[in-house]
Amino acid sequence: MEISVKKVHSDLVKKISQISGQNIGACYQCGKCSAGCPxxxxxxxxxxxxxKLIQLGAESEIKRSNTPWICLTCFICTVRCPKGIDIAGIMEAARLLEARSNVDYFEVRSLAQALLEENLPPIAVVSCFRKHTSI
Ligand code: SF4
Ligand code: SF4
Structure with a gap:
């Protein structure tokens, strides 16, 4: 039986589908995306x-998961998917929804002073804040 995301009653899942524009129900769990993910x-x-969590409408597990925050948006999964699903776009949609709810992956204030003093390239720090916080 084909799983249809349309049958899952979850606002979060509907929003992830809408923002990403992907037919998440088309995934048949071949694992090629995971096999290539760095x-x-x-x-x-x-x-x-x-x-799979999205297909099942498992909202609390989706929100708890570090997966969309850890994703590098490298698009390897997207090019490997035999069903043409833009998995990177789904990750970005899930991360965006969290960020729009003012959820941060890490507490900016807790960033160790030592880390700030390590002479990191400013673009790396800014990119990190943009990707991992709602700032
Ligand atoms: S590669 Fe595509 S079809 Fe295969 S598990 Fe990943 S998302 Fe699903
Ligand atoms: S885009 Fe994200 S999920 Fe996809 S392969 Fe790259 S790191 Fe992994």
Missing amino acids: SAERMDNIPSQFI
């Missing part, structure tokens, strides 16, 4: 698992 080992749900 960040998979640091994710609590590898990309195919995260897609």
Whole structure:
């Protein structure tokens, strides 16, 4: 039986589908996205698992997951998907929804002073804030 995201009663899932413009129900869990993901080992749900959570409408697990924050937006998963699903776009949609709710992946104030003093390139720090916080 084909799983249809349209049958899942979850506002979060509907918004992720709308923002990403992807037919998430088309995923048949082949795992090719996860197999090529350079960040998979640091994710609590590898990309195919995260897609499954969306298919199931598992809102609390989706919100708890570090997966969309860890995603590098490298698009490897997107080009590998045999169903033509833009998984990177789905990750971005999930991250955006969290950020719009003023959820941050890390507490900016807790950023160690030592880290700030390590002479990191400003563009790296700015990119990190843009990707991981709602600032
Ligand atoms: S590659 Fe595509 S079809 Fe395969 S598990 Fe990932 S999202 Fe689903
Ligand atoms: S875009 Fe994100 S989820 Fe996809 S392969 Fe790259 S890091 Fe992994």
